[in-house]
Amino acid sequence: QVQLVESGGGLVQAGGSLRLSCATSGSILSFRSMGWYRQGPGKERELVATITSLGITIYADSVKGRFAISRDNAKHTVYLQMNSLKLEDTAVYYCQGTSFTARDYWGQGTQVTVSS
Numbered sequence: 014q015v016q017l018v019e020s021g022g023g024l025v026q027a028g029g030s031l032r033l034s035c036a037t038s039g040s041i042l043s044f045r046s047m048g049w050y051r052q053g054p055g056k057e058r059e060l061v062a063t064i065t066s067l068g069i070t071i072y073a074d075s076v077k078g079r080f081a082i083s084r085d086n087a088k089h090t091v092y093l094q095m096n097s098l099k100l101e102d103t104a105v106y107y108c109q110g111t112s113f114t115a116r117d118y119w120g121q122g123t124q125v126t127v128s129s
Contacts, residue, residue, distance in 0.1 A: 015039045015118050017108045022123030025098055029127075033093040035108030035120055041089040042066065044110040044118075049082060049093045051104035051125075061106070062093060075101075098127045 016038040025031050033049065041047070048063030062072045062082040070082055081094040091108065108120035 015043075015110075015112075017110055017118055017120035019106065019108045019120040019123040022106060022125045024126045024128060027098060027100055027127055027129055029098050030094070030096045031098065031125060033095070033106055033108075033123060033125075035091045035093075037089045037091075037110065039089070041084060041086055041091070043112055045113045047084065047091045047108070047110045049091075050107045050109055051102075052107070052122075053101070053104040056104070058107070064091065095125070098125075100127050100129060103127045 018036045019033060021031060021033040023031060046063050046065045049061040050058050051061050052058040060073055061076055062070060062080055064070045064082045064084055079097045084091045103126050105122040105124050107122045110118045
């Protein structure tokens, strides 16, 4: 059973930075895309960023220019570098992966709290 394990969340002041990591229990090369989603208080879960196996990235408009998604195939890990954090970035961040057989996998989530 493939598992995705997030780490790196925490409390940060507005304007600060955090880097989230998502480690896969299997080979990251079995995923055609991996991404980060988030769910803020009282909000729907939303896409933050994705990266395909070819390295193509997509970002939500709200994080463009501030967040960067990357992957390290050797470490089977996906990262989300978050800079210039805003209060509205406060959410539980989930790692997600879609396999080449179109199956979705989710991590357990990591809390990111941005304070003023």
